[in-house]
Amino acid sequence: MILSRLAARPALLAVGLVVALGLPWFVYPPVAMDMLCWALFAAALDLLLGYTGLLSFGHAAFWGGSxxxxxxMAVHWGVPFPVAVLGGALFAxxxxxPIGYLSVRLRGIxxxxxxxxxAQMVYFVANQWRDVTGGENGxxxxxxxxxxxxxxxPFFFYYAGLPFILLGMLAVWRVVRSPFGRVLMSIRDNPARAQALGYPVERYKLLAFVLSAGLSGLAGGLYAISHGFASLHEVYWTTSGQAVMAVVLxxxxxxxxxxxxxxxxxxxxxxxxxxxxxETGLVTGGIFVVIVLVFRRGIWGTARHLLASRRTRAAGAGAEKESEPSTRQEAVAR
Known part of the structure; x- marks a missing residue:
């Protein structure tokens, strides 16, 4: 079973890479780029929600701020878009x-x-600072x-921006698989025990918060460059809600x-x-409710759970078959 899991990981990575490379051939390239940006945004938020146990409704501040x-930077300094995207991630x-330092001391709701x-404070600043942000005009x-x-x-820009998404996803995967990620999961499961083991829980939470924000900013900056503008919608709370919905789905x-x-x-x-x-929100909200009711662990989480259950049953059946001959031999000996 362990060998099969190890063999499945490279296969999944290869499938994901093939999908990312071929996506603009089957989907309108700007939409394909939006998919990648939102995928990285959701993965960055999942690093905080799924692996640290912190539900953030303020990640629009980092996505939109970036x-x-x-x-x-691209408009006033004329820097190449890779420099602008990395600068936006650093800003996020x-x-x-400071936001994480004041927030990680709290829990739950x-x-x-x-x-x-x-996040709403960032939205207010972006709306009022019209000379810089353009206000409602963006x-x-x-x-x-x-x-x-x-x-x-947009077709060529897709492949120019794709390495940033792949590097961001690789960074999330590496954090999750590292000893640092294991500590985050222990904090998620039992923060008191992690504290008793000597881990500075708040410091780990703050670092996870900053990493998640930086990766969200990487996606947000690339999203703005792709569309050629940045609007107030990027820093509005519904953007955070859509990212949370993507993770839950x-x-x-x-x-x-x-x-x-x-x-x-x-x-x-x-x-x-x-x-x-x-009324797109009405349809997406209805689908969200149906999926949450039918797939309690989400689409991919449910599929992975069913596959793991099937492997467990197959391994149990194989163990029973192997034990039958030895049981018969014992009965004959008696």
Whole structure:
């Protein structure tokens, strides 16, 4: 069973890489880029929710803050888009330090509400600072320059931005599989015991919060460069809610689930908007309720649980078959 799990991991990674490389050939390239950005956003949020046990409703501050920061650097400084995206991720990580320091001391719904309050403060600043952010009109005309090359074609920009998403997903996967990630899971399961073992729980939570914010900012900055603008919607609380919904739909604590949930939500919203349906929230909310009721562990989480149960039953049946000959031999000897 252990060998089969080890063999399945490279296969899943290969499938994910093939899907990422071939996605713009089957999906409109800007929509494909949105899927990747939201997939990384969901994975970054799952690092905090699924592996640390902290539900944040304020990650729109880091996604949107990075979008504005990357857009401003590209517009006013004329830097290539990779520099702008990395600068936006750094801004999101720095913004998360004071917010996380004041938030990680709380638990449960109190932590969620405090992060939401900070995100609304960022939204207020972005709305009022019109000379910089553009206010309700947003920050427009963000270029996609790559060291003198204009990547206005969304198909080519997709492959130019793909390495950032892959590196971000690799970073999340590496954190989860590291000893640091194991400590985060122990804090999630029993913070008092982790504290008794000598781990500084609040420091670990703060570091996880900053890492999650930085990766969210990486996705948000790339999203803004892809669309060519940054708007107030990027820092509004519904953006955080959509990321949480993507994680829950796919499966909390699975990483792959967040990417699947994000892809489904983006594709569904695009399909409904193209069809001229304005109340997209009504449909996505209804699907969310159905999936939560039917798939308690999310789509990917339920599939993984069923597969693990099937392997366990198969291993038990094999053990019973192996024990039958020895039982017969004992009966004959008696």
């Amino acid at each position: 979008a504005y920061a990357a857009g401003l 990580a720095l913004l998360a330090v 109190y932590f969620a509400m405090v992060t939401l309050a900070f 920050l427009q005309g963000v270029p996609r320059e790559f060291f003198g090359v204009d990547l206005s074609d 796919g499966g909390i604590g699975t990483l792959w689930g967040g990417a699947i949930g994000a892809g489904l939500i983006v594709e569904l919203n695009d399909y409904l908007a193209t069809a001229g349906f304005t």
